[in-house]
Amino acid sequence: MAEILVLVDHADGAVKKVTLELLTKARELGTPAAVFIGSGYDEAKDKLAEYGAAKVYVAQDPELTGYVVAPKAELLAKLIAEAQPAAVLVPATAEGKEVAGRLAIKTDSGVITDAGDLRLDGDRLVAEQSIFGGSSIVHSAVTTGTPIITMRPNSTPPAAAPAAAERVEVSVELSDAAKLAKVVNRVVVPKGDRPELTEAAVVISGGRGVGSAENFSVIEALADQLGAAVGASRAAVDSGWYPHQSQVGQTGKTVSPQLYIAAGISGAIQHRAGMQTSKTIVAVNKDPEAPIFELVDYGVVGDLFKVIPQLTEEIAKR
Ligand code: FAD
DSSP states (O other), rough: OOOOEEOEEEEETTEOOOHHHHHHHHHHEEEEEEEEEOOOOOHHHHHHTTTTTEEEEEEEHHHSHHHHHHHHHHHHHHHHHHOOOOOEEESSOOOOOOHHHHHHHHTTTTTTEEEEEEETTEEEEEEEEEEETEEEEEEEEEOOOOOOOEOOTTSOOOOOOOOOOEEEEOOOOOGGGGGGOOOOOOOOOOOOOOOOOOOOOOEEEEEEOOTTTTTHHHHHHHHHTTTTTEEEEEEHHHTTOGGGGGBBSSSSOOOOSEEEEESSOOOOOOHHTTTOHHHHHHHSSTTTGGGGGGGEEEEESSSSHHHHHHHHHHHOOO
8 A cells, every 4th residue: 555654743752643643544545654853753653653653754863853844844855755655644733834835845746735634536635625714615636746735633533553663764964945944942831731722622712702811711710621722712812811822713723623612702704714623613602693603503692701600610510
């Protein structure tokens, strides 16, 4: 079966859930081969084997990690030339999309971003994308070069299927262009106990209706009962009530959790673009005409400051 390269998303060897999803999907399409770039491989290897990586291309050269995305694209381009994979799957994160775009240019290949699903139609890999704020679903295929596809986190439930994870060392002579940008400093944003927004099974987001930074404690209290991540609309972020990295939507993050709760969010198309593929959507809004009610599975017309604390209390009792 043809090899499908999966770029591993990890933090010093702690493999992100999206990688396990991509390996799971790659197993349906061919033989998954993970590409691990950076430090911490020893920590990552068992997870990659558990989720079906038949092979792992490992590049631990500090030169590859001291720079931003360009070296990753160069290494993947070299692997495409040598291994001739049937496709390259990359997480649809900010970094993943940049790697994918650069890789497509380098290899003269087509790129499809934000795929929600992938399937084989004969020999052809067909991607499903939700476009125009979710108003249409398109199916597309790359017709030139090696298909390079970024997949949305939470698109495929990860399933274990142990494989050999044969280790293959790889390196690349970086071009001068790849060395033009370098990471000079990293500020680690303190992480609470809540899951990462794009990986969480449950997300609860607050909007302008929350009214202030302090009032977000109401949202956080429910999130903590549910083990959820906290998101925010752009209106809430622009008001300085919640950090930018929590913004959900067209110019924020795309989430696709099992459960998305929108509190005090009207449901503008730019917000929908980041959350409408969530499996179950619940909204709490005091305006019965709010557009968010057009796409919810469950809607509560009411004041979030009454509804959310009641919900939190009810869940806490169970
Ligand atoms: P509003 O639209 O003001 O809605 C607030 C809602 O809260 C109202 O429906 C109101 O009835 C309800 N409410 C008020 N008080 C209460 C209460 N006590 N209890 C219950 N309900 C209450 N937006 C994003 O979110 N993400 C993006 O990534 C994004 N990108 C954008 C990109 C572009 C190019 C543009 C032009 C816009 C973008 N926006 C984005 C902005 C978007 O158009 C909306 O302005 C924004 O989503 C509105 O946020 P909101 O729903 O919180 O606020």
